Amino acid sequence: MLKAAIVGATGIVGQQFIVALKNHPWIEIVALAASEKSVNSSYRKAITDTQSGALRWFCKEAPIEEIMDLPVQNATDLSTGGIDIVFSAVDSGPAKILEPLYAATTPVISTASAFRYEKDVPIIIPGINPEHMQLLKVQQQSRGWKGFIAPQPNCTTVGLAISLKPILQEYGLNSVIMTSMQAISGAGRSPGVLGIDIIDNIIPYIPGEEEKVQLETQKILGSFSGHSIDPATFKISSTCTRVNVRDGHTESVFFSTQKPCNVVGVIKAMREFSGSFVKSELPSVPQNMIIVRDDPFRPQPRLDCDADNGMATVVGRIREDDVLENGIKYILVSHNTKMGAARGAVLTAEVLIQSGYIS
Amino acid sequence: MLKAAIVGATGIVGQQFIVALKNHPWIEIVALAASEKSVNSSYRKAITDTQSGALRWFCKEAPIEEIMDLPVQNATDLSTGGIDIVFSAVDSGPAKILEPLYAATTPVISTASAFRYEKDVPIIIPGINPEHMQLLKVQQQSRGWKGFIAPQPNCTTVGLAISLKPILQEYGLNSVIMTSMQAISGAGRSPGVLGIDIIDNIIPYIPGEEEKVQLETQKILGSFSGHSIDPATFKISSTCTRVNVRDGHTESVFFSTQKPCNVVGVIKAMREFSGSFVKSELPSVPQNMIIVRDDPFRPQPRLDCDADNGMATVVGRIREDDVLENGIKYILVSHNTKMGAARGAVLTAEVLIQSGYIS
């Protein structure tokens, strides 16, 4: 069993890591870390509200019982001796400082955006861009680290990059236009989205989100040249909004391809693509990378975000688009806190283990 | 005072007509009609639930007291003698049969889609395409009617066509890509959208909506040739979804213009356009056809749909788009049951009165 530490363990993403690693056959949690104010107590005590006695545990799934008695260490002082993987669930600010400390000795899989846009840092989605893993070696050399930092994509990027991959492969992509309707769990809890702001409403702006989605999609679908990644050259533009949905980002996508394509071909490409990677024997791999629904009323976030344990991207309403050249439009739903965060990071860890990057 | 009949008076759109005509300085309601099962009683009785005694009145605004004692007539037998305008709030099926009966003698303003796509029928938005009113004369001649049918656009078309008009004028339009996030009040009450379907969810399909929006926007923004309308030639593609918002459709729009344009120019065009028509002295005219918000978190449907009494289209997040040629993207909110339905129809009636088409 590989030994894992979770940093940012008291927050919502940290807790999702704890759930994602429950009964994991390859990885066990041996250390928890958080910011200074939570340390020097058991995990149970650290997440107990002192006034009401209530447990500040935010996942529907119950916590791992053994975890509750682990001590919570100060993230700044966390010793990586005996740790094989660090899962980092902290915000981008602290990530910038903390993650290099750990990466000096140990692989770090992170949900923070802090290092995503650095030249020597790949954004890996298992099954989509496995060759980008090689950039981790470049990173190790250039930074003199024994470990590395492997950040997850933004939760809004994940479903988009996955569903575009078979199109890119089969037809080449000219351009992508996307409008997202994002779930509130994506904003976390500090501060998160207030009920009085989102009830009976849409918030049409998520600072920084559109830039992230655009950059990351091009990077993830780019090609590895041997020492760096050349971003994909298709143009991409997005508008990101917040809607009153708890879990599951919905995206309305329009794309233009280089070669002529049609609805039947796109459905076929997506369905066939879905089957290859998932034959790998990774514990968290979904049965399908992409599920294409025929029912025109699907995908719906409440009904579809949990497909394949929240790890599949569910696509529907694939139709021709008259505006773009070789244009097709579709809708996707992707679970923003499962494939789009902690579970996706665990899947990345698995593929890195399988490929020998973590051992 | 012009005498008006409301057909479909017991439904939610009919009730919105009653509210929209409250204290109207030019128009008074003198007749109410509905389907057979509601007739032969006062309006109050027709909308009273016999089991619970509750009033099936669906608007937040109180009904007009005098209306409550008007008899409800059978829509099929409604005599238009003494009626100057018929406001039709029935569904498309009955509209196909009923509206020509009335139009033989009397102007009909309708929220139904039944006649929108006929060659000799204009879709009038006051302030946007006043010259299309002339097609009503062609209609009268071709059909041998003394009255006419003037349908309102679909509620999703209204805000889109209004906000694109100044762009078309100033820069010419190549193409439009739009994703809507539509309020549930747009689906009405029979059957409407069930709470269990829309809570914590998005429904990604509204049958027929996308075709309507595309056809209508091109028709409304088309040019009147003297005897017919040549649809605008820009290409348009949309994806229409239903979100958990009560009132106010939100639309994410991307467009490409013929002439080069930029954000400053688009804002200026929208703001200047807004001011012209609204100087007309129509009772229901908004202060602004288009309100452009600088705050990037606006427009929000709950905060903005009631702007100018629900008659303004509120626009925000105007930014450059890298995908389309001369591309710009923005978000709009438009009140689907005010400017997008009954109040919009009353405004159309006003402009037709002012122009001598109704008297």
Added chain:
Amino acid sequence: MLKAAIVGATGIVGQQFIVALKNHPWIEIVALAASEKSVNSSYRKAITDTQSGALRWFCKEAPIEEIMDLPVQNATDLSTGGIDIVFSAVDSGPAKILEPLYAATTPVISTASAFRYEKDVPIIIPGINPEHMQLLKVQQQSRGWKGFIAPQPNCTTVGLAISLKPILQEYGLNSVIMTSMQAISGAGRSPGVLGIDIIDNIIPYIPGEEEKVQLETQKILGSFSGHSIDPATFKISSTCTRVNVRDGHTESVFFSTQKPCNVVGVIKAMREFSGSFVKSELPSVPQNMIIVRDDPFRPQPRLDCDADNGMATVVGRIREDDVLENGIKYILVSHNTKMGAARGAVLTAEVLIQSGYIS
């Protein structure tokens, strides 16, 4: 394996029966029936929307594949030959006519209220009033039936009766005051609760609900005299409201006992009670009839309604009440469409099988 028919199979409760019987070790579905308009086709065809091709399947869990090809029979003509149990999911009106037809030969477990208040009809909650099963024999004799009708309680009654049972046993009950906050799935789909009515709102009235809850709770907690049930003598008063929650009824309960009682005693009584019945080896039995939460922020319907597969009643905030004599107050959450409907009915079937009433 016992052979079951589901009547009302195309509706939402019928579909919940199909899900509740998926992989059931004792019962298999062999026949499906519905109202006339659905018949003469496979189940798949009967629930396919002809216009859009969408499946009108309303459960989150997938349907049983083998069921999809079963023919849908006309409920009026359903032959009970070869059927061991009929699960009836029809409305109260048709239930009044249909259920006696089946009961002449076959046991009927019903979610309809049609027969709940008849003298010779018990309302059985497994683990709560097993002795009431004996009234079925009286029913068979008085009506000359080989089968019987065993109706489930109203979904709002279930959690209340279960949580009060240990209190009644331990302390005796004087009176109960309850305010419910009921989920919208309890209203079903025809017509159900419209999104525009319940969004950002509470509906303070559910016709007939309060009377049902009061009568049924007294009947369920009453005593079987050998040939009839003497309702429990405590007084009970309720106010039932509808809130914007999909699944899980929440109830705020105040009660007064005959013997002095206190918070510690009530918690103990509930926790001990919970353990007895559940040791029975019934396939659908929950691990706990009642779960008592210490966290004062629980139970919450979204977090707790699925406890023990939706079969447990989750209780919290047990505190002293100063108004009533020996007063205690608490909050409960109970899954209205699982223990409160189809799954609860399947559990009743299991206990009737185990006791020899169905074979």
Added chain:
Amino acid sequence: MLKAAIVGATGIVGQQFIVALKNHPWIEIVALAASEKSVNSSYRKAITDTQSGALRWFCKEAPIEEIMDLPVQNATDLSTGGIDIVFSAVDSGPAKILEPLYAATTPVISTASAFRYEKDVPIIIPGINPEHMQLLKVQQQSRGWKGFIAPQPNCTTVGLAISLKPILQEYGLNSVIMTSMQAISGAGRSPGVLGIDIIDNIIPYIPGEEEKVQLETQKILGSFSGHSIDPATFKISSTCTRVNVRDGHTESVFFSTQKPCNVVGVIKAMREFSGSFVKSELPSVPQNMIIVRDDPFRPQPRLDCDADNGMATVVGRIREDDVLENGIKYILVSHNTKMGAARGAVLTAEVLIQSGYIS
């Protein structure tokens, strides 16, 4: 015109004060104060988000334009020279320190709970307990203040105390049992209720709320003895919950009276009571203190909370209750941020001005 200062002006309650005083005929805002971090800038700048440029203005109504350029002072240093009234919208912690500073010279009307339970502090609801104003004199003497502190009740208390007042007067009250379903705007914004916690959910606990409601209702409905208030002697018990409603607290009330009473009498008492106080010529007085609805589906928070500008308590479903002696039950809706907060405080200021306590 009396000169007012608003303390806590940048928060949501402070902003509601600004809106409540818009165009007020007797009172004008001349000073704004907030905590240290907001000071030394104009109000506009203080509420502008530096990153996005968005205005952190939380009311649907637009701000008063003249207010935007007022400087924001440090609440600790606020000089009350030239100020006739201080409206305090700060939290209970700072209120404890700040309000006595102001009260030394100036009347303070506060929405904070800090002083509500002190012997010499009345909780005034205009029209309900005008004689309690006299306790302010006692307070001034005992504390040696020229001003005084007059706190508003908790938002959940307001509607309850108002609707019980005519019952107490007419029949005497034995006991009250209440379950609240409270709107999320009552929790404010720091931290407020997160969307991910309240969507599709109920939170069954609001720390401290039940104790407040119980104590305050007895105090408000108590009698002034000449130098102190004797709390009303009826017993009262409540369970307070949070529901997914933006504005408007709903309460399910059961009460027992000393004299026999019935539904007709209770309705009559409420309707007659409603009319007396409201004849006073106060600018913010509602047309009705209590509105009794006959429609059993009312009151609903979304439809009724704004009745009489959010200042009326709307009551419905008045029915007999079988559990309590002379028992009656009903439902009420009261606007928690209008009559229940800033607007209610302004009404209190008006009645204190009219009675000569503020000049």
